[in-house]
Amino acid sequence: MLFFSILFSTDYQVENSKVTYYGDHYLHKWEGSTGDIRGDVQYDENKKQYNCSVVIPISTFSSGNDSRDSNMLIYCKAFDFPNITFESKSIQVNTNTLDIEGTIEFAGKRKEFKTVAQLKTLEDDQFSIEGEFGIMLSEFDIERPSLLFVKMEDLVLIKYSIQGVQNE
Amino acid sequence: MLDLTLTSFKKWIFFLTVGLFISVSYSNPSKAFPENMPLHTKILWGESGVLRKIKLAPETRKKELQLRVKMLQLHQKIALGSLTTFAYQSYLGKQLVDGNYENYDLHSKMSKVVWSTYMVSAGLSYFAPPGMKYSKKLSSMKIHRLLSWVHFAGMASIPWLGYNISTKTSIGERDNAINLHQNVAYATLFTMSFSALLSFLPY
Numbered sequence: 001m002l003f004f005s006i007l008f009s010t011d012y013q014v015e016n017s018k019v020t021y022y023g024d025h026y027l028h029k030w031e032g033s034t035g036d037i038r039g040d041v042q043y044d045e046n047k048k049q050y051n052c053s054v055v056i057p058i059s060t061f062s063s064g065n066d067s068r069d070s071n072m073l074i075y076c077k078a079f080d081f082p083n084i085t086f087e088s089k090s091i092q093v094n095t096n097t098l099d100i101e102g103t104i105e106f107a108g109k110r111k112e113f114k115t116v117a118q119l120k121t122l123e124d125d126q127f128s129i130e131g132e133f134g135i136m137l138s139e140f141d142i143e144r145p146s147l148l149f150v151k152m153e154d155l156v157l158i159k160y161s162i163q164g165v166q167n168e
Numbered sequence: 169m170l171d172l173t174l175t176s177f178k179k180w181i182f183f184l185t186v187g188l189f190i191s192v193s194y195s196n197p198s199k200a201f202p203e204n205m206p207l208h209t210k211i212l213w214g215e216s217g218v219l220r221k222i223k224l225a226p227e228t229r230k231k232e233l234q235l236r237v238k239m240l241q242l243h244q245k246i247a248l249g250s251l252t253t254f255a256y257q258s259y260l261g262k263q264l265v266d267g268n269y270e271n272y273d274l275h276s277k278m279s280k281v282v283w284s285t286y287m288v289s290a291g292l293s294y295f296a297p298p299g300m301k302y303s304k305k306l307s308s309m310k311i312h313r314l315l316s317w318v319h320f321a322g323m324a325s326i327p328w329l330g331y332n333i334s335t336k337t338s339i340g341e342r343d344n345a346i347n348l349h350q351n352v353a354y355a356t357l358f359t360m361s362f363s364a365l366l367s368f369l370p371y
Contacts, residue, residue, distance in 0.1 A: 030370035059300065064371040067240070067309050070299030074237050079230035146241070147368070148248065 012127065012164030014039035019056055019160045023063075024153040032063030032072070039086075041164050052088040052100070054162070075145055077107045098129060109140040117162075125166040132159040204302040206313065213298050225297070232297035243292035244367070250285035251360050257282050258357050265346060279327060286323050290316070308369040315363040322356030 020033040039054035058078040063069055073079065085105045089112075092099035098117040103110050117131035136154050137144055144151040201215055212219050213232075219225045226232045260275040293316070329349040336342040 027368045028370040064305075065307055065309055066301050066303055067299055069301065070233060071237050071240070073300060074230075074233045079228075079233075145237075147244070149245070 011043070011167045012041040013167055014041070014054060015163055015165045017160070017162045019158065021061065022157040022159070024155070025147055026150060027147055030063050030065070030068070032061040032069065034060040034062065036060035037162070039162075040167075050088070050091040050093070052086070052091060052102070054086040056084045057082055058084060071145060075143055077142075081106070081108045100131075104135070106135070107140045107142050111135075111139055117160075120161075121163075126164060128161065128163040130159075130161045132157060134158065202298055202301045204304060205298050206302070208294060209296075209298045212295060233300070236297045236299065239292045239296040243289050243296070246285055246289040246292065247360075247364065250282060250289055251357075251364055253278060253285065254282045254357055254360065258353055261350060261353060265350060279330065283323065283327060290320055290323075307371055308366040312363050312366040315359050315366070319356045319359040319363060322352050322359065326353055326356065 014037055016035070017037040018033055018035050019037060020031050022029065022031045034056060037054060037056050039052065041050065041052045043050055058076050059073060059082065061069065061072065063072075083105075086102055087105075088100055088102040090099075090101045096119050098119060099114070100117055101112070101114045104113050105111075113133060113135075115131050115133040117129040119127065120130050121128040134155050134157050137156060138154050144154065146152070201213075205214065211217060213225065214220075217225070226235055257275065257278045260271045260278065263271060264275060326349065329345070329352055333342060333345040333349055336345050
């Protein structure tokens with residue numbers, strides 16, 4: 001725990017990270033990724049609490065299908081709400097995992113959510129975590145696109161791999 | 169007959185060459201519009217595109233993309249209807265070739281339905297506003313777009329090839345005209361079906 005305390009007593013900038021969504025339709029499954037993830041992890045001395053904030057521009061997701069990526073911007077209301085943001089409320093550090101609770105803002109809607117992240121790397125000047133969680137598009141009032149008269153699944157799996165590098 | 173086949177073939181090759189040429193992506197240095205738009209999209213929707221000149225383009229890119237989504241959704245649905253009708257139409261055509269003329273009128277009437285729905289569907293796709301990006305990588309949608317020139321050429325020539333059958337007086341010429349009409353129809357049906365299958369692939 002002492003080691004964790006040392007790690008999180010400094011500020012980290014998010015770098016070399018990746019977020020991937022997994023879409024599902026009865027005709028096919030697909031995924032879209034982005035590496036354009038900005039954010040930081042800080043330690044609040046007053047609250048004795050770790051804070052994390054992450055911002056992802058929706059337009060940076062690429063699924064390998066330009067037409068789908070273009071259409072996604074409309075369905076996800078990216079012209080009005082261009083970013084997906086995450087703000088942590090609490091980060092509980094365990095031996096090999098982090099219990100993260102926070103708020104995700106997507107398409108103009110804010111939702112509370114929880115995820116358990118696996119701690120993959122822990123060094124003096126950097127760390128990396130990985131994890132996944134699911135979101136329901138309907139909870140964000142997102143109209144689901146359809147193919148052959150059938151809409152895609154409401155549940156979208158999100159996988160993340162976040163790397164933090166200590167600020168100089 | 170050889171002349172007719174050769175002329176049709178030359179027309180087909182010319183159309184396909186022009187089609188493939190204008191389907192190739194062209195770079196556009198403007199930041200407001202995507203790079204590598206297909207030429208026909210650039211002509212219609214580029215910075216100085218025809219639809220902007222005549223003030224038919226929506227005011228914002230957001231509205232353009234909303235229109236694009238609607239047009240492509242409708243394109244997908246009408247194309248599916250057109251393909252299904254075309255498959256049945258091909259079955260009726262085969263019956264005529266085999267000597268069963270019971271459905272001659274139906275084949276004739278349905279040709280108008282197939283052709284009209286196909287052209288509406290094609291129009292919805294060709295005239296749709298540009299997406300946000302056009303990568304140079306080969307994808308199922310890129311092949312889908314390139315194949316469209318093949319089945320468009322086929323669909324454009326099928327009515328004329330059908331009419332051509334009725335102008336033949338000798339049995340030999342008539343058989344050749346029927347074969348040409350049938351082969352072009354089958355090639356068109358095959359490329360349309362393949363094109364539809366491509367749109368169901370994830371990449």
